[in-house]
Amino acid sequence: MTTSQWRTLRNGQARARLERALPPIFPAPVLRHALSRPLIPPTPRLAVESYWRNHILRADRLARALAARSGTPEGWTWQLDRNGSGEGRAGSFRTPPAPYRDPAFARGRGACCICGQPVYRFGWHRDLWGGGAPNARAGWHAACVAAWKFWLAPHAQVRALKLRQRHRCATSGKRLLRTAEVDHALPLYQVWREHRTRPWPELLAYWGAPNLQVVNRAVHVLKCRDEAAERSQTLRLSRFRVIEDESGFSVIEEG
Template identity: 65%
Template sequence: MPGIFPGAVLAHALSRPFIPPTPRRAIEGYWRAHPLRADRLARALALRSGAPEGWTWRLDGAGGTARSLSFRTPPAPFREQLFSRGPGHCCICGQPVFRLGWHRDLWGEGKVNRNATWHAACVAAWRFWCDPSDHVQVLKRRQGRRCLEEGKRLLKSAEVDHRVPLFSVWRDRRDEPWPSLLAFWGAPNLQVVNREAHVAKCAREAGARSGRREIVSPSPLAEV
C-alpha cells in the first residue's frame, strides 16, 4: 500500500466482504461501484482537454481514422490514431494518467504512467456510457424508484432510456463541442422508465423520425 492513497477508495475497499488484494484492484473496484461519479469525472476531464484541433465526429469509414462504429458509440477523439496522445495519456479524456490509473498526481512524482492509456475512472465511465442497462439499479436509486415518464413506481421490468435519442444527437447536434456531446451518453440524458412507457416513447420517436424522412425526401411528382 502506498504511503499516500485516496481515502474514499481505501474506505470502500475495507468495507468489502473480500478486500481487494492490490491497490490497483481497490481503485478499479471503487469506480465500478460508483459509475455516476466516474461519469461526472470523465466528462469534467474531457472538458479540460477539449476536442483536438481539426477533429470532427465521424462514423467508421468516413475519413479513415474514425473509431465510432455507429452513432450509439460515444465519440472519442483521443482513441483515433491521428489524435492519440500516446502512452501516459487517457484515450477517452486525453488527460495524463498517473500512478495506479489515477487522474491526479497525488504522489508528487511529476511524471505520467507510461504503461497506462486509461484512467480507472474513465474505464468505468466508458462502460456506463456503452452499456447503461447494466447500471439500472444505480439509476433507479437516483430517481427514487419513480418512472420519470409516468410518475408511477418503477417495476422490475423497467428499462433504461435516453431522454434525447442518440439518433437525434447524431442528426441534429453532432456539431456541438465534443465534451458537451458526452453528456448525451452520460447520466444527464439517462432515465429509467417502465417498459410500457418506454415502448410508447420509442413509438413517438419512430413516428417523428419517419415524418422527418418524408419531408426531406423529394416528392415523386417533382420528377415528372
C-alpha cells in the same frame, strides 16, 4: 470448509497483500471502500477499479469533467466510420465520440485515450504522489474505463439510476416496476442529426447521466413508437427536395 470460513481466510490473505502493496499515499475513500467489500481486492489497482465500478455516477461526472479540461482537439469533427476502416472512429452514433482514440489525435502513452488527460499511478487522475510525470505504461483512467462501459451499456447500471430517481418513473412519476428500463431522454439518433457540431465534451453528456432516465416498460414502448414514427417521417421527407426555377417552385423526389 464452509463459505464463510473460506471468505474469512481469503479476505485475510487479500488484506495482507493489499497492505504490503499500498504506497504511503493512497486515496482514503478507495481504501475504505476496498476494506468494506465482501471480497477485498488484493492490489491497489484492483481497489481503484472496484471503487469506480461501484460509484458509476461519480465516474461519469469525473470522466466528462476531464474531457472538458482537455477540450476538443483542433481539426476534429465527429464522424462515423461507415466503411470499417478502423481509424479510431465509431461505426455508429450509438457509440460516444472519442477523438483521443483516433490515431490522428491520440496523445500517446501516459495520456487517457478517453478523456486525453494524464494518467498517474493505479489509473488515478491526479498526481497524489508528486512524481510529476504520468505513468507511461497506462493508457486510460480507471474512472474513464468505468464511465465508458456505462455510456455503452447504461442498462447494466439500472439500480444506481433507479436510486437517483428515488424509484420513480421519470415520465409518469409512478413507482418504478421491476421491468423498468433505461432510456436516453434525447434519442441518440437525434443527437447525431441535430447536435453533432457541438463541442466534444458537451456531446458526452448525451451518453452520460444527464441524458439517462429510468422509465416503466409501458412508457418506454410508447416513447419508442413515437420516435420510430418521427424517424420514418423525417426519412420520407428527406427524399424530397424543393427547387426554384423560372416557373416557380417545384418538388422533386431523389433516390
